[in-house]
Amino acid sequence: RLTGHLDKGDQTLASAAKGNVSRKKKEKDAPEEITSKRPVSRFRQVIQRKGFKPRDPRFEEHCGEHKPEIFRKAYGFIDDIKDAEAEELGKMLKKTKSKSKQSKLMAAINKYKHNKRLRNMKDRERQVMSEWKKKERDLVAKGKKPYFLKKQDVKKVMLAEKYLTLKEEGRLDKTLAKRRKKNASKDHRWMPKERESS
Secondary structure (H helix, E strand, O other): OHHHHOOHHHHHHHHHHHHHHHHOOOOOOOOOOOOOOOOOOOOOOOOOOOOOOOOOHHHOHHHOOOOHHHHHHHOOHHHHHHHHHHHHHHHHHHHOOOHHHHHHHHHHHHHHHHHHHHHHHHHHHHHHHHHHHHHHHHHHHOOOOOOOOOHHHHHHHHHHHHHHHHHHHOOHHHHHHHHHHHHHHHHHHOOOOOOOOO
């Protein structure tokens, strides 16, 4: 080897020079050093770019104002697809004999029904708000002081409509009895326990 032909002084200088090379810091904007022992891939990113950030058009100012009524009308066909899927799940439930599959299908159908109820409730709330605003605009035009409907008022209107629907379907008494029973069980929890007679 070459070091065998060097004396001690030359070996010390060589090792010091080698140490300086290894300790030398890379410059910030220096190009990346790639080993020549491996072949260079044809598909490599030459220009570094920032990561992709997904955008939600509902919260972007330059995408316009989000209007739920227009959105529901534009994507109303999705509800039809969900209805068809729920009907298909019902047919599958009738045909299947496996208990585990039946429980999964029932859970999916119940989830669909729950989401549909919530969706219909939201649509009705929007309708109530829209009707109220229209009525208020007419009254304000006649000189009445404007009144802004609160969430609590909307809930009262929705509850009244719910009771009217139940009454028409003949389920009002049953629903009220169930609610009373539920409230009674809640109140019973806070009742003091009867002392045991010694």
